[in-house]
Amino acid sequence: MATIQWYPGHMNKAKNQLEDNLDLIDVLIEVLDARLPVSSRNPMIGQLTKKKPHIIILNKSDLADPIQTKKWTRYFQDEGNFVISMDAQHNTNMTSLFKIIKLAGKKKTEKLIAKGASNPMIRVAIAGIPNCGKSTIINRMVGRNAAIVGDKPGVTRGQSWLKTKTNVQILDTPGILWPKFSDQEVGYKLAACGAIKADVFHPDDVALFVIEFLKQNYQKDLAKFAQATSEELENMSNPDLLLAMTNKYGMRDDYDKFSLFMLQRLRKGKLGRITFDLR
Numbered sequence: 001m002a003t004i005q006w007y008p009g010h011m012n013k014a015k016n017q018l019e020d021n022l023d024l025i026d027v028l029i030e031v032l033d034a035r036l037p038v039s040s041r042n043p044m045i046g047q048l049t050k051k052k053p054h055i056i057i058l059n060k061s062d063l064a065d066p067i068q069t070k071k072w073t074r075y076f077q078d079e080g081n082f083v084i085s086m087d088a089q090h091n092t093n094m095t096s097l098f099k100i101i102k103l104a105g106k107k108k109t110e111k112l113i114a115k116g117a118s119n120p121m122i123r124v125a126i127a128g129i130p131n132c133g134k135s136t137i138i139n140r141m142v143g144r145n146a147a148i149v150g151d152k153p154g155v156t157r158g159q160s161w162l163k164t165k166t167n168v169q170i171l172d173t174p175g176i177l178w179p180k181f182s183d184q185e186v187g188y189k190l191a192a193c194g195a196i197k198a199d200v201f202h203p204d205d206v207a208l209f210v211i212e213f214l215k216q217n218y219q220k221d222l223a224k225f226a227q228a229t230s231e232e233l234e235n236m237s238n239p240d241l242l243l244a245m246t247n248k249y250g251m252r253d254d255y256d257k258f259s260l261f262m263l264q265r266l267r268k269g270k271l272g273r274i275t276f277d278l279r
């Protein structure tokens with residue numbers, strides 16, 4: 001999906017859309033990028049969703065540092081959220097997610113069952129910043145039941161719902177949220193993971209940010225990719241290291257080309273499982 005640059009007009013529209021949708025649903029599912037549990041989080045989400053049960057999916061966990069994902073899971077659970085980590089790209093089984101949705105929607109379903117309903121529907125919406133995996137998750141949840149549920153006037157207000165094989169229905173359009181984008185470091189992290197358009201920054205600036213971050217936090221992974229020893233890494237400035245790697249990977253002095261290559265490898269997990277927001 002194409003990425004979006006956020007302006008105040010966009011943000012207001014997205015905020016209003018989310019608020020409208022919240023009226024229609026029982027449970028909100030917020031998708032975060034497990035590599036960026038803070039930077040990929042919408043700054044207003046907590047405030048907007050106070051009254052709804054809230055599930056956090058730490059998606060793309062196959063690319064994230066598993067120790068960090070555990071820590072973040074605990075952190076968000078302690079905040080009172082339902083939390084699940086997943087790799088929606090490779091894992092088609094959504095049983096654990098459906099279980100959590102049922103837990104989150106329990107208050108509503110119990111009420112309706114007490115009134116005599118036999119299998120009440122739980123309605124959910126999925127929201128998150130661009131590229132965090134919303135569509136992939138929806139497709140997995142819907143599976144082969146891709147039929148859109150016809151809307152019931154008054155109840156759905158013209159919205160369409162997607163059927164799943166359980167009593168969960170999904171609002172057919174995911175909510176697109178804007179990321180935090182509070183400072184340049186957050187911007188670099190989002191760009192490194194491919195969550196915002198790379199052309200906001202020069203690729204070599206993002207690559208240099210990544211090199212420094214890996215030097216500080218994932219030195220072994222960097223040493224392997226750079227084909228260098230830890231000692232060599234420490235003794236070289238980041239620009240020198242970038243040039244040395246450009247050369248090693250056969251790109252002469254085209255460090256822009258190498259920077260793009262390195263970011264592509266990083267986004268595919270080829271530099272290792274790396275989390276950029278450390279807990």
Ligand code: GDP
Pocket residue numbers: 001059060061062063086087088089090128129130131132133134135136137
């Ligand atoms: P959306 O913009 O939030 O709807 O994101 P998409 O569902 O379009 O996913 C964006 C990209 O991330 C696609 O290339 C997906 O294949 C990929 N993707 C989604 N979930 C995962 C995941 O759990 N792991 C990995 N490695 N890639 C994922």
